[in-house]
Amino acid sequence: MTQPLEELLPATRRALLHRIAVAQTEGRAPSLVAAVVRDGRTVWNGARTSVDGHAPDSDVQYRIGSITKTFTAVLVLRLRDEGLLDLGDPLEKHLPGTGAGEATIAHLLAHTGGLAAESPSPWWERTPGSLRPELADVLGEEPHRHPVGRRFHYSNPGFTLLGALVEQVRGASWEDVLRREVLEPLGLTRTTWHPEAPHAGGWAVHPWADVMMPERVEDLGKMGPAGQLWSTAGDLARFAAFLAKGDERVLSAASVQEMRTPAAAAGDAADVSAGSAYGLGMQIQARDGRLLVGHGGSVPGFLAQLTISVDDDVAAVVLANCTSGPLVSEVAADLVRIVAEAEPRIPEPWRPLPEVDRTVLELVGPWYWGTYSFVLRLAADGGVSLEPLSGTGRSARFRRDDDGDWTGLNGYFAGERLQAVRGPDKRVSHLDIGSFVFTRQPYDEGAPVPGGVDPEGWRGIA
Template sequence: MTTSQEELLPGTRRALLHRIAVAQAEGRAPSLVAAVVRDGRAVWHGARTSVDGHAPDENVQYRIGSITKTFTAVLVLRLRDEGLLDLGDPLEKHLPGTGAGEATIAELLAHTGGLAAESPGPWWERTPGSLRPELADVLGEQPLLHPVGRRHHYSNPGYTLLGALVEELRGAPWEDVLRREILEPLGLCRTSAQPQAPHAGGWAVHPWADVMLPEPAEDLGRMAPAGQLWSTSGDLARFAAFLATGDDRVLSAESVREMRTPAAPAEAADVAEGASYGLGLQIQHRHGRLLVGHSGSLPGFLANLVISVADDVAAVVLANCTSGPVLSAVGADLVRIVAEAEPRIPGPWRPLREADPFVVELAGQWYWGTQAFALRVTADGLISLGPLSGNGRRSRFRPNGDGTWTGLEGYYAGELLRPVRRPDGAVSHLDLGSFVFTRQPYEEGAPVPGGVDPEGWRGIG
């Protein structure tokens, strides 16, 4: 992978190197490798190691643990986009007999399916997958610990079920489908289910002594869709760019945006930390910015991928130790360093290519009751509606092609905005989910629910 180190300023590069150097030294990681992505490509790569003269580069594989789940989620969204399933379908419809079939596919993606966090039996990450040859061995006799759909409870077996779903509907092993539908189209030639040289060895570092112990690298078998993959900082940089913008060869921009949208109720502790979960992606607020991505860990390895879509910056951090540096904090810091030192330069403002006079007529000030709102027509073909001052409900709206508009976010997400015209063709008011917006507050003659006092506005006397 070719990186463009010169695209970041020397001070930014030094700050990035300092951050990973502190993480490797204080976290006592045998090695740590990182990459930063901007404008869809890697613009910085750095590494630190305990072995003199042998720092890993962007082509050295590390095990990435649960970042594997994001790959599995992409495969499931592809099935949805092809019409082979609906996210609201119960698992039983496509994969009967699991004992967890009442959970929907969306609930499994968002870890709200009520399943246990881990597989019963010995620690699955450190034992051969051959000990769990069937789904029943992964799920155990009581796969559900919580009511389905009621709470977010992270579940590795849940993603095992999603991998089995992919195999059932594709008629091929999960690993083969992954390679054909994601790895090859995106050029992730150094991502694989089994380690391929050059790769790092996994180590456990003694908590109270500067000594190490090698960790086993087991094939997870049925649990592979939850955490099997090996990858590199170079490949994950490409994957991060895809998760930010989509790629029609794999998954559209609209579908990856759906993955990045919160889909699970947050636990109390998560609310305090500003964290939630989408469809195969973790979502968090750090340093005043929204970050999406995923962390990963398996014995001997830690991994983190994090993206700030608004800043157009992503970071990947990999280390070969069971515990030590907090890579989620490192990744967030790498994003922050670049975003603050070299903020994104917006593209030039450009007007609409063609202005629809019927849409332009809607622009300007509107009132919901006595609160003033502004409706703007933007060059991306959308309209936006929000309060002129202070906090309040705001949203962008997309055209439906029939003179109506559908809300895209916030309170008005999915709600219909309909301009209502008088017999002479002039706009009378806006109807937004039964709310009436008028050109003047409580405009006389407008169909304001409850009517308008015929004596009009008056003073206190």
């Protein structure tokens, strides 16, 4: 159901305005603009103070810093989907001679390539890109800080390499490829390499006095794919809607879901449910009992955040023109929470399936792996899901393959095969999932349980 702009309740709109007003005042931001997306449409936007004497709106450009990385990741996934490369390919295969070619494309997208966090001195965000005309200038003589693939280590030069990869494969500049393949199809007309009026100026706010100083605006050159772009709350709201649901003109729903899937634990967190993780060009965080995905950005003079809760179908964008100040990631998360809690998503009506494959229907119901109880359910999209009945244990969704077997889509069984094995009577004897045998009864003596079943069966205490 589409939610027009005016359909947010007055109390919700006031709560949203209050949140950004507090952020702007306490964070001492010269200006702050925000937008909220629900069901693929902008349903609220708000702003505080002024840009060039006028209240900023969703059409005023701000620099978005590392949100640029998500755009770069979209371009790389497009190359993969067209069959021009594989994410498991070493960079050297497509972009030789960098000195960092041992890292795979997936490593670079997930910041596990072991590369340095920053380019060698001077600080690249406050100096002209002309100081780094070649990739060798971006990487320096010692590009690695960690062994490839061993740990998450956020790397700006890594996304510079991905931008160069796009240019190499497409035979055109990163900027031109982005405009042609992403910005124009999605209608992001106010997302550009250089600022275009109306745009905010970037400011440094004195930490101990209410005075400001303008920040330099630099063309980042080779480092551009890591943090160059300017955009607006309106454009980023449309981009957020795309990242939540996909658009076949750019990337399918399955591919953007892959971007949102954890590929590396950020910091020391081993599980996103307990902290944060990184997908393919997207940050992932558990907060307020919900899973948030998106990306933040900062360059001198600007702060930016794009945050999505796919389950709530709510996204938020927050932009400010100061080097430090409001914690825009917290503000965006709060905007999502306010809408999700005040006006929770109305579920689609339940309807029975129009038709059902009886060979699939035969699989649903309870199954046992040893003494652990599970249930297999048929989903509305034709897939199946395996869930522990106790609420704890390994769960997964599966899609059906052309040969009649199933492939795991997430969790422990991601990529593993589910086979329904039939006996001589053609009835399903058991399920085999990556060598795990699931039976209709615990340790069913009629099924080939690995290790066999004691011939005396179940018994009480002797």
